[in-house]
Amino acid sequence: MKDPYEVANRLDAVDYLVDEGLAMAMFLAIRLGKPLLLEGEPGVGKTAAAKALSLALDTPLIRLQCYEGLTAGEALYEWNYQRQLLAIRLAEARHEKLADADLFTAEFLQERAILRAVRHQGPTPPVLLIDEIDRADDEFEALLFEFLGEAAITIPELGTFTAVRPPIVVLTSNRSRDLHDALRRRCLYHWIEFPAPARAAEIVRRAVPGAAEPLIRTATEFVGRVRGLELDKAPGLAETIDWVSALSALGVADLTDAAVVSTLGTIAKTPDDRTAVALVVSEEAP
Numbered sequence: 001m002k003d004p005y006e007v008a009n010r011l012d013a014v015d016y017l018v019d020e021g022l023a024m025a026m027f028l029a030i031r032l033g034k035p036l037l038l039e040g041e042p043g044v045g046k047t048a049a050a051k052a053l054s055l056a057l058d059t060p061l062i063r064l065q066c067y068e069g070l071t072a073g074e075a076l077y078e079w080n081y082q083r084q085l086l087a088i089r090l091a092e093a094r095h096e097k098l099a100d101a102d103l104f105t106a107e108f109l110q111e112r113a114i115l116r117a118v119r120h121q122g123p124t125p126p127v128l129l130i131d132e133i134d135r136a137d138d139e140f141e142a143l144l145f146e147f148l149g150e151a152a153i154t155i156p157e158l159g160t161f162t163a164v165r166p167p168i169v170v171l172t173s174n175r176s177r178d179l180h181d182a183l184r185r186r187c188l189y190h191w192i193e194f195p196a197p198a199r200a201a202e203i204v205r206r207a208v209p210g211a212a213e214p215l216i217r218t219a220t221e222f223v224g225r226v227r228g229l230e231l232d233k234a235p236g237l238a239e240t241i242d243w244v245s246a247l248s249a250l251g252v253a254d255l256t257d258a259a260v261v262s263t264l265g266t267i268a269k270t271p272d273d274r275t276a277v278a279l280v281v282s283e284e285a286p
Contacts, residue, residue, distance in 0.1 A: 001030055007056075015206045016045070016052030017199055025190035026053060035148050035169035037133075037184065040192035042174050043236010047131055049192070050170040054127040060120070062167070063129045064113040066136040072143050076153055077115045080108045104157035114144075117167040118153055125165040133183075134173040141180045148186040197221050200237065207241045211248040218255045219244050222280075223267060229276050235267040242266040255281070 001007050004023040007030070011018050018026070026049070029036035038046040054061035064075055084103045091098045111119065117128040133141070147153055151166035171187060173179060195203065200220040204211070220240060227234045235243075243266040250259050261278055268274040 001027060003027065010056035011052050014052050014055040016048060016056075017195075017203055018049075019195075019199075022049065022190055022192060025188055029170070029188055030168055032188070033151070033166045035171060035187040037171045037173065037179075037187040037189050038192055039173045039175055039189070041194065041234060041236065043234070043238050044192040044194055045237055046172040046192055047129065050127055050129040050131075050172070053168065053170065057124060057127065057168075059122065059124040059168075060126040061129060062113050062117045062120075062126050063131060066130065066132045066134075066140070068135060068137060070136045070140050072140075073112070075112050075114055075140070076143065076147075077112055077155060078110045079104065080110050084108050106158065109155070109158070114147055115153055115161065117169075118147070118151065118161050118163045120163070120165070120167065125163070125167045128167040128169045130169065130171045132174060133171045134176045134179060138180065141183050145182055145186065148183065194224070194227060195237070197224050200224065200240065203237060204241055204244050208244045208248055211244050212253040214254045215247055215252060216244060219247070222255060226267070226277055226280060229280070231268075231273045231276060232270045233273060239267040239269075 001010070004020065004027040007027045008018050008020075008023040011023075011026075025036055025038075028034065038049060040046055050063075051061055087103065087108075088098060113128065114130075117126050120126045130144075148169065150162065152160050152162040154160045194200070197217075197220050200223070201216050204216050204220055205213075208216070223235050223240045223243070243263060246263045246266050247260065250263070252259050261281055264274050264277050264281070268277045
């Protein structure tokens with residue numbers, strides 16, 4: 001891509017709207033071959049950004065969902081122990097002897113998400129999404145340093161694999177814990193804000209094309225106000241889209257309809273949040 005405007009236009013073509021800051025961050029990640037760390041509140045579209053980028057570039061999306069206890073064997077590579085055991089038994093049946101070097105070859109290697117991205121052979125590098133890196137342990141972050149800095153993985157038995165075309169790496173974080181400075185140094189960075197009401201309305205309009213225009217406008221404005229409350233979980237774009245979809249399916253044209261309160265489970269995900277949001281609905285009712 002030649003500039004951030006082309007990035008924005010291509011993403012717009014796959015119904016993902018970006019502001020100038022995110023378009024610039026994505027452009028630089030592609031042009032410089034640097035990983036991009038996206039942070040922001042849950043529901044602002046961090047994961048969707050990586051998915052949309054893969055669609056815009058017409059390249060595969062390889063996703064690694066992080067969680068506590070994630071290991072190298074689950075994220076980078078693992079040896080196929082069952083095949084190794086079968087090879088040993090076959091060798092014994094033939095009265096042959098296998099050396100360790102015979103068992104630790106590419107034939108017995110199982111690629112996980114990161115190694116698969118490094119060894120990708122297509123004409124366009126894949127988009128590698130390392131989702132919710134803040135859910136993984138500190139030790140797992142350290143496993144990523146070589147890959148993030150050099151687009152390479154070292155396997156002691158086989159040597160170092162370096163990507164011919166470095167994958168486009170997008171890491172996301174909800175800031176549930178602080179990330180290591182060494183990881184941040186290896187990445188470009190962008191904080192995604194909740195979109196302004198007008199842009200939020202355009203996003204919802206594309207996601208729920210059958211919804212009435214007054215409903216889209218008032219619902220996105222209402223959710224924007226609700227985020228100012230002290231909620232356990234502020235509703236994001238995904239919840240807004242779910243809410244408008246539910247209301248539209250019920251034939252609701254605006255927020256004055258009595259069915260609004262019964263659908264609040266789409267945007268309020270705890271009992272306290274539902275009570276707080278329902279109170280705002282009742283106060284704004286004509």
